[in-house]
Amino acid sequence: DAGVIQSPRHEVTEMGQEVTLRCKPISGHDYLFWYRQTMMRGLELLIYFNNNVPIDDSGMPEDRFSAKMPNASFSTLKIQPSEPRDSAVYFCASSLRGQGYNEQFFGPGTRLTVL
């Protein structure tokens, strides 16, 4: 398996623009997670899905952030409009059915810079 795939790997945009990050989980994994990592705040869980249904989105910073999982093999995290404070590395992770949400496999991350 190719592991968790994220795109793009790097994104540079200007304040106010819409940003869409994409994730393909490992085939057969029922849980998908979106994280944000910054030097100041560390690794933060934004939202996670089980069988394509959002379970906990309490970590989503504000209404500018939205996440979808239209099917078992694809998820998006959208920021609209983007702001400089959104600059961070965004990770997607997935985990296998029956193991809950602990043994997660992380993608390589998307480094977002908002100017």
Place this chain on the structure above:
Amino acid sequence: LAKTTQPISMDSYEGQEVNITCSHNNIATNDYITWYQQFPSQGPRFIIQGYKTKVTNEVASLFIPADRKSSTLSLPRVSLSDTAVYYCLVGYSSASKIIFGSGTRLSIRP
């Protein structure tokens, strides 16, 4: 309020055993404790997982006391390549919450 706490940094030398402790209050009986390792510019990578007593694999051991309010990751005979950030993660099933600790930056010296 569920919280996962660990030391900010630790230093050690090659060949030594390193123990990193994580505190996790309000943990329930079936909540798992998981440790991850992260190198610069990479995503975290699973090391070990457990929920009671002791678990050992080829790279680490995880010790969990009876009250389960803390856990200790033990790395035997560390090398320079073990220099990384180590995260403790607890999935609090009763609240459907997943909480990472703030990470422990481990530096190994020759």
